[in-house]
């Protein structure tokens with residue numbers, strides 16, 4: 199009887215048949231796919247469907263798989279569509295043609311159920327060929343928890359009609375599949391007896407079927423050790439009936455609804471999806487697992503479920519780890535940029551522990567469903583991989599912390615130097631500990647839990663850098679303090695030596711010796727005060743004090759040398775000479791006259807001036823005192839010599855020449871003041887020269903000459919050049935006269951030097967090193983001495 203519903207079904211099937219080639223869906227509904235087609239090709243979109251169409255990928259173990267077996271055209275697809283609201287193809291009544299080809303899979307409506315509709319057995323299209331039947335049995339048994347065996351009541355007891363051939367295959371492949379596995383995996387065989395008339399009670403039918411199945415189990419060939427095993431060790435049996443769909447449609451519908459409870463209602467006493475039937479494949483690994491199983495089955499390879507599960511676990515754990523690692527890397531990249539820019543990541547350890555824990559949680563959630571041994575092994579690899587990535591960040595962090603610790607240390611030390619802190623070493627040590635402590639703290643805090651990361655290399659590098667910088671700075675500071683002390687000595691001496699050498703004549707060297715002692719004592723005291731905080735050894739202090747003393751002595755000698763150049767000595771001599779020769783006791787310039795004893799004055803002035811030179815000939819401080827003040831052990835005579843014999847001679851020559859001119863000037867001024875022309879001589883000259891005077895006036899040449907000379911003299915007068923010209927003329931004349939006189943006398947007299955006055959300079963005094971360097975006079979070494 200064709201009902202409206204049947205009519206619709208037929209139409210539906212007819213339209214669906216036109217789309218049989220579509221591997222996705224018979225009616226364009228992507229909720230069902232042909233998992234294995236009639237050419238034994240496995241679908242490429244199972245994973246995609248699991249994830250995006252059925253939304254089961256993240257269900258873990260919370261999903262179930264049911265397959266239906268049975269002879270062709272026994273209403274399998276119809277039953278599934280009724281039970282699970284799937285859209286499997288249903289046969290067109292008129293053509294009675296096989297509809298389900300290969301294996302189809304669909305999601306049960308609003309559920310976590312995956313339903314497989316398997317091509318009917320003993321289909322006439324495949325003839326006697328049982329290969330696909332065996333393969334599909336192997337495949338579906340490997341992945342399904344429940345096998346629904348669809349039979350018509352009138353087939354019970356018939357070998358082929360009751361699918362006994364198929365069940366024998368199932369039993370055999372079960373041995374092949376699950377015997378290697380530790381712990382028995384059970385499968386539920388749910389017999390749905392269709393077109394049930396109730397003429398034979400279900401209990402009888404069940405019994406018949408159970409007996410047949412047990413007999414069949416006994417008959418199949420089993421390994422020796424399983425020869426005594428029972429069917430019930432591997433299979434649970436469940437029997438149910440459905441009335442005739444066409445003749446008793448309402449009853450059929452009602453019983454289908456009741457049957458539905460066994461699949462959907464977990465509370466139902468006959469609920470079929472018991473945990474013991476689950477294949478233990480997490481939903482996200484199902485597509486890979488199913489495909490691998492089919493590959494093995496399709497190409498007649500030995501199907502070793504444990505190996506497949508092992509391979510799946512390996513593959514999936516890697517895949518899961520990779521996906522999480524990809525996300526993990528994206529998560530941590532933002533920190534890398536900061537670290538590469540030199541930033542220190544606060545709470546790095548905390549942040550990274552959290553990031554790692556989050557990733558690990560995800561891994562555990564997904565990979566933890568796979569084989570424990572694989573999951574644990576891969577977990578260690580996964581953690582190591584994350585740790586490796588994070589270790590790069592940790593090294594960057596260490597580099598940044600090391601830089602900061604070093605920079606902080608340097609800044610503090612620079613500040614201490616700027617402030618001239620008296621506690622330099624204390625600050626240095628304190629800052630060193632602080633910087634190292636800071637480094638240790640951050641390095642320790644930045645570590646990840648359960649890692650053996652070390653930072654000893656960075657720490658020793660930092661310590662080395664800090665120590666080196668500290669030592670260099672300390673040495674520089676000590677050197678600076680020493681130099682400042684030496685500068686202090688120099689400044690004190692520079693303030694006293696020139697002043698005293700220019701003014702003090704009595705006890706000059708006693709006073710200079712005292713000044714040197716005071717300057718050195720002052721400098722050494724301030725040096726010792728300043729180095730107080732530097733933790734110097736006695737040896738270092740002694741060496742530096744020695745150096746301050748020695749350099750102080752050198753500075754003293756230099757200042758003395760600067761004050762005893764030839765010119766300065768000459769100035770001193772001239773001043774002394776002129777003090778007596780040119781000025782009287784009241785300090786007024788002398789006007790020489792005939793009664794003055796110029797020679798006596800000259801001799802006295804010269805003697806006293808020459809006596810002064812001895813004051814500057816050598817440093818007249820006792821060697822004992824110098825040793826005591828300067829600490830210099832080896833002191834040579836030449837070290838104290840200021841003016842040596844050579845220099846003395848040159849200075850003396852120059853001095854004598856200078857005072858000789860003053861002597862001549864004095865003598866000449868006496869002549870000028872005494873030699874006047876008498877008046878009678880002027881009158882006589884005018885009388886006798888009157889004619890010559892007139893003749894000059896009358897002669898135009900003479901007249902012009904006189905006029906020109908007068909004009910020249912007048913020009914000189916108005917330009918104030920007359921006096922200088924006269925003076926130059928006088929000097930030239932005097933020089934000519936002197937040279938003539940000297941040449942004349944040289945022929946007759948030998949040069950005689952006043953040995954009394956210059957005997958001191960003849961002493962064999964060694965050359966002073968200092969003055970050899972300082973003395974740059976340009977005196978004519980061949981200048982002759984003049985005897986007065």
Ligand SMILES: Nc1nc2c(ncn2[C@@H]2O[C@H](COP(=O)(O)OP(=O)(O)OP(=O)(O)O)[C@@H](O)[C@H]2O)c(=O)[nH]1
Nearest residue numbers: 270271272273274275276288289296297298318443
């Ligand atoms: N007598 C009877 N006929 C049924 C029943 N259920 C469905 N049919 C009819 O049986 C025919 C085959 O139905 P299908 O659901 O396509 O059977 P199938 O086993 O899936 O067929 P294949 O997939 O080709 O093996 C259809 O014409 C259905 O209307 C039933 O309970 N009893």
